[in-house]
Structures are given as structure tokens and as C-alpha cells.
Amino acid sequence: MPGFTVDVDVDPQPIYEVIRPPELSSWEHAALIEWEREWERYAEKIRDRCTTTGETFDNVVATVKGSVKPKTLPNLAIYVLKRVVASVTDADILSAVKARSHADVSNAVQAVSSEEQFP
Known part of the structure; x- marks a missing residue:
């Protein structure tokens, strides 16, 4: 079977890892920045997986x-969104x-730049 490998102990190795x-568990600024960064990494990993396996991105992500x-x-x-959960x-x-x-x-940035300069 192409793409199927086994290690020395003849244990099958996974073709791809679980991603x-x-x-998103908090609405704090730092948590949102971290989540957005992690989401981009996640989406990139899924895109890479899709190019390898031939799957459709929308079906996998x-x-x-x-x-x-x-x-x-x-x-x-x-x-935040002023909506019911079902419509989000x-x-x-x-x-x-x-x-x-x-x-x-x-x-x-605006607050720092608008502060008066030292005399």
C-alpha cells in the first residue's frame, strides 16, 4: 500500500498527525492575539495537509x-456581536x-504619539 510505513517493531506509522x-477561551487582548496567531498556524498546517492528501480545505478545517x-x-x-448564538x-x-x-x-500607538513632548 503506497504511503504506508512501518517502524522497526512493525508498528504502523500514521500517515498524518492529528491537528x-x-x-478561543477569553476575550482579553493578549489571548485574542495569541489565538489569532495560532489559528493562522493551524490553517497553514491544514492547507499543507490538503496539498499532500488531495483533500478539500473546507472539508477538513x-x-x-x-x-x-x-x-x-x-x-x-x-x-460583542449583539446576536443570538445560532446566527453567528x-x-x-x-x-x-x-x-x-x-x-x-x-x-x-495613538495615545503614545499624541502625548506632549518633554519640555
Whole structure:
């Protein structure tokens, strides 16, 4: 069988490793930046896997909504997105994460640059 290998002990070796999506469990700025970075790494690993195996990316990748911690999703939907949980999409969550993580950085840079200079 092509692609099937065994080691010295004749134990079958997996053809690919299990790649789990990162879990979004907090709405804190640092957690969002870390999650966004990990999500990009996860998506890149899945794309690499798809080029190797011939699978379709959309069929293999986990949903963003599914990677949000169950206790965090209702709070995110109601208080941040102002929607019911059932109507929230992956694109909504990604855009909210990007807006929040990039907005805090922009505000911090603006606050530093707008401070008065030392006399």
C-alpha cells in the first residue's frame, strides 16, 4: 500500500498527525492575539495537509465557531456581536477578533504619539 510505513517493531506509522484547532477561551487582548496567531498556524498546517492528501480545505478545517469555548461563545455572541448564538458565523467571529486585537494596538500607538513632548 503506497504511503504506508512501518517502524522497526512493525508498528504502523500514521500517515498524518492529528491537528487540533486552537481554542478561543477569553476575550482579553493578549489571548485574542495569541489565538489569532495560532489559528493562522493551524490553517497553514491544514492547507499543507490538503496539498499532500488531495483533500478539500473546507472539508477538513474546523469551524471558527466550533473552536470557541462553549462558555465563551454565548458571551461573545450576545455582548460583542449583539446576536443570538445560532446566527453567528465564522466570518463574524474572525472579524470581531481582528477588530478587537488590532484596535487596541492602534489606540495604544495613538495615545503614545499624541502625548506632549518633554519640555
